[in-house]
Amino acid sequence: MNNKQADILWFKDIHFTDTNLVGGKGANLGEMYNLGIPVPNGFCVTANAYFKFIEFNNLKPKIKAILDITDFDQPDQLEATSKKIRQIINKSPIPRDIAQNIMKSYKRLSDWGGLRNVAVAVRTSATAEDSADASFAGQGDTFLNVTGESNVINRVRDCWSSLFTSRSLFYQVKKKYDHFKIGVAVPVQKLVRSDSSGICFTVNPVTNDKKEIIVETVWGLGEYIVQGKVTPDQHIINKTDWTVKTYNKASQDIQLVRAASETKEVSVPKSKQDSSKITDQMAIKIAKIGQKLHNHYAKPQDIEFAIEKGKLYIVQTRPITTVESNKITLDNQKANINQIPDLKGDPASPGTSSGKVVIINNPKYLNKAQKGQILVTEMTTPDFVPAMKKVNGIITDRGGQTSHAAIVSRELGVPCVVGTKTATKLFKDGDLVTLNGTTGEIWKGDLTGSISNQPKIEKVDPHLKNRNWPLKFPKEMSTVSDYFGPNL
Numbered sequence: 001m002n003n004k005q006a007d008i009l010w011f012k013d014i015h016f017t018d019t020n021l022v023g024g025k026g027a028n029l030g031e032m033y034n035l036g037i038p039v040p041n042g043f044c045v046t047a048n049a050y051f052k053f054i055e056f057n058n059l060k061p062k063i064k065a066i067l068d069i070t071d072f073d074q075p076d077q078l079e080a081t082s083k084k085i086r087q088i089i090n091k092s093p094i095p096r097d098i099a100q101n102i103m104k105s106y107k108r109l110s111d112w113g114g115l116r117n118v119a120v121a122v123r124t125s126a127t128a129e130d131s132a133d134a135s136f137a138g139q140g141d142t143f144l145n146v147t148g149e150s151n152v153i154n155r156v157r158d159c160w161s162s163l164f165t166s167r168s169l170f171y172q173v174k175k176k177y178d179h180f181k182i183g184v185a186v187p188v189q190k191l192v193r194s195d196s197s198g199i200c201f202t203v204n205p206v207t208n209d210k211k212e213i214i215v216e217t218v219w220g221l222g223e224y225i226v227q228g229k230v231t232p233d234q235h236i237i238n239k240t241d242w243t244v245k246t247y248n249k250a251s252q253d254i255q256l257v258r259a260a261s262e263t264k265e266v267s268v269p270k271s272k273q274d275s276s277k278i279t280d281q282m283a284i285k286i287a288k289i290g291q292k293l294h295n296h297y298a299k300p301q302d303i304e305f306a307i308e309k310g311k312l313y314i315v316q317t318r319p320i321t322t323v324e325s326n327k328i329t330l331d332n333q334k335a336n337i338n339q340i341p342d343l344k345g346d347p348a349s350p351g352t353s354s355g356k357v358v359i360i361n362n363p364k365y366l367n368k369a370q371k372g373q374i375l376v377t378e379m380t381t382p383d384f385v386p387a388m389k390k391v392n393g394i395i396t397d398r399g400g401q402t403s404h405a406a407i408v409s410r411e412l413g414v415p416c417v418v419g420t421k422t423a424t425k426l427f428k429d430g431d432l433v434t435l436n437g438t439t440g441e442i443w444k445g446d447l448t449g450s451i452s453n454q455p456k457i458e459k460v461d462p463h464l465k466n467r468n469w470p471l472k473f474p475k476e477m478s479t480v481s482d483y484f485g486p487n488l
Helices: 016-035 047-056 059-068 075-091 096-112 149-164 166-174 223-227 280-297 323-332 363-368 382-390 404-412 480-484
Strands: 008-010 042-045 120-123 142-146 184-190 196-201 212-219 233-238 243-248 254-259 262-267 301-308 311-319 346-349 352-359 374-377 393-396 416-418 432-436 441-444
Touching (some): 142 262, 196 280, 352 393, 393 404, 393 432, 416 432
Parallel strands (some): 352 374
Antiparallel strands (some): 120 184, 196 301, 301 311, 432 441
16 A cells, blocks of 8 residues: 555655645654654554545535534534534544554554553644645644553544534635545654743744744643743844854743643742753754754744753644734834833734723633723733734733734734733723834833834734634624634
8 A cells, every 4th residue: 555545654654745645734743754853753644544434434414414504604503513513523433444553553653662552642634734824724633641542543533523623614614625625634643741842933933033043941841832821931042153142031830741631730849940941052952953944944934842851852843924924014113112111021023002901811801802902911812812803912921922922913913012920910901001012112101103003914824723722702702704804
């Protein structure tokens, strides 16, 4: 059997050109593995297996009947449709030959690790991830710390069903994709017991400086860096001489770690709370691998890494696609404010704006946010996106340049400052403030009189979806289109 017919492919047999078989995530893992990048070993259950599963259970007419009576602009209907379809898929048996191949591959991976049941990450990799707009990147489910043959098989099926999450269904309809031509591959990869983890950008994601590489790191698993639940350490590496240009250390008192039930939050030992997560030498090592991937793909990269007992692993790479929108915003930012700021944080999304403060720390109160205000919050989640689309600017207490607030703000063209620590305490509802998302500075009052307003870049970027965040539609949203924007 050749690769194009295979149900299982090991990373060593996968290349970037295999996106139709293993999706964008799987193709990048195989490409990096064969480049000699330190990628934890694993295999992909290919899209062939998914299509065979659908045909074996005659699921297409059952799913089509449900989709045909769904109004995709109504969140309640969309959620109900997603739930029905996923239940049907998750109750359907996997063909015996495919299940046996998955079990054999998992056992082989465990044997290589010298373990009876190696812990793995099971991720979704849709074959539409390589499309022009990459709208499927990261929309599927991810399961960490999965052990045992039966659990791996069940999680593979869960990944298959995640093609039909409400979020994914909405995009398929709006992009006019055929639901039954999109395949789902599932990378199964040895899980890294991360002492620390992080994200590397091979250009500065705020200033677009091509001579800088940003490396942000937290204790434990990497989910908290994306959620903005903790503020990461940040190294800025100068590409011209491979030195640390800037280092900002952040205290961290909680971390996400592996547990019997996948993951749990624990306290960081006091002796480590104010310690550096990685050395300068490790930051430079990460940056050099990042540049190697940047050169290989000929595009700026957003790279996820994990470190276990001093050993570095790269677990994902994807292109940065906000470079052009950042350039438009930076070009329009024609003046700086020559006044000492009242508060300073980390620059997260370029541009200068002002407005009245609205403080929201719970998504239940998103209806407080009005057009033209400045959203001030401890941190944002995907539930905050409707409010983030309305406001003139965003300020958070926690998070770094790779947090949800930062990524979504860049994506929407909204100026943002993160990691201020005290914004929710310093300001109150109705205060007039000005923020500069390029410098991380914040002032009381409106100081934008001499500065042109920044246009919002109404564009949906795959980075908005690529961390597998949970998605809920707020009850006050009248249609799903309100959530994602009219241009979809």
